[in-house]
Amino acid sequence: DQQVKQNSPSLSVQEGRISILNCDYTNSMFDYFLWYKKYPAEGPTFLISISSIKDKNEDGRFTVFLNKSAKHLSLHIVPSQPGDSAVYFCAAKYDRGSTLGRLYFGRGTQLTVWP
Amino acid sequence: GAGVSQSPSNKVTEKGKDVELRCDPISGHTALYWYRQSLGQGLEFLIYFQGNSAPDKSGLPSDRFSAERTGGSVSTLTIQRTQQEDSAVYLCASSRTGGTSYEQYFGPGTRLTVT
Numbered sequence: 001d002q003q004v005k006q007n008s009p010s011l012s013v014q015e016g017r018i019s020i021l022n023c024d025y026t027n028s029m030f031d032y033f034l035w036y037k038k039y040p041a042e043g044p045t046f047l048i049s050i051s052s053i054k055d056k057n058e059d060g061r062f063t064v065f066l067n068k069s070a071k072h073l074s075l076h077i078v079p080s081q082p083g084d085s086a087v088y089f090c091a092a093k094y095d096r097g098s099t100l101g102r103l104y105f106g107r108g109t110q111l112t113v114w115p
Numbered sequence: 116g117a118g119v120s121q122s123p124s125n126k127v128t129e130k131g132k133d134v135e136l137r138c139d140p141i142s143g144h145t146a147l148y149w150y151r152q153s154l155g156q157g158l159e160f161l162i163y164f165q166g167n168s169a170p171d172k173s174g175l176p177s178d179r180f181s182a183e184r185t186g187g188s189v190s191t192l193t194i195q196r197t198q199q200e201d202s203a204v205y206l207c208a209s210s211r212t213g214g215t216s217y218e219q220y221f222g223p224g225t226r227l228t229v230t
Contacts, residue, residue, distance in 0.1 A: 041223065043206055043222050043223045101163060102160050102163055103160065108157060
């Protein structure tokens with residue numbers, strides 16, 4: 001049962017343009033959302049996060065938007081750079097007893113930024 | 116400083132053999148997680164250790180899988196009588212604690228191939 005869904009397995013964007021990666025979730029108990037970036041043969045690295053009490057968090061070229069009513073979040077990268085080419089995972093968590101800290105991941109979106 | 120390390124980086128084993136995968140978390144991190152990523156799938160939670168508390172084993176797919184964390188530091192994931200469907204990248208992550216706002220740092224993973 002996939003509680004976090006990334007419906008686009010791939011996205012191709014020209015350098016300098018905006019990349020928008022989308023993520024949907026089904027569990028309304030999630031209260032914290034994260035994006036991870038993964039290069040081949042490496043572990044995922046944390047990129048940006050947002051608490052459910054906010055609707056936007058910005059860090060440099062990266063902005064995450066959260067729409068709780070739609071159970072949807074998105075990651076915007078602007079301007080996109082070739083070094084951003086990687087797999088991006090959306091993840092969510094909630095802290096209730098034994099689930100403390102566990103992350104629920106989507107299947108990832110492969111972003112390719114071409115010159 | 117040193118990040119999360121995992122060994123071996125690659126493991127090829129015959130069906131029916133047992134394997135042990137090792138994770139060295141970041142020093143001082145009390146929370147440790149195991150995930151796996153099968154081909155074309157997102158990261159699937161396996162098990163979570165937090166300090167001296169009983170581990171959350173709810174993600175282990177079968178009783179052939181077990182994990183230990185000795186001395187609150189190094190962890191070993193053991194798969195007994197391996198099957199071909201166990202082939203995946205096994206990722207370990209650690210965080211300062213299991214609370215919501217603490218980022219999980221991932222190791223590079225162990226790629227397990229069961230022939």
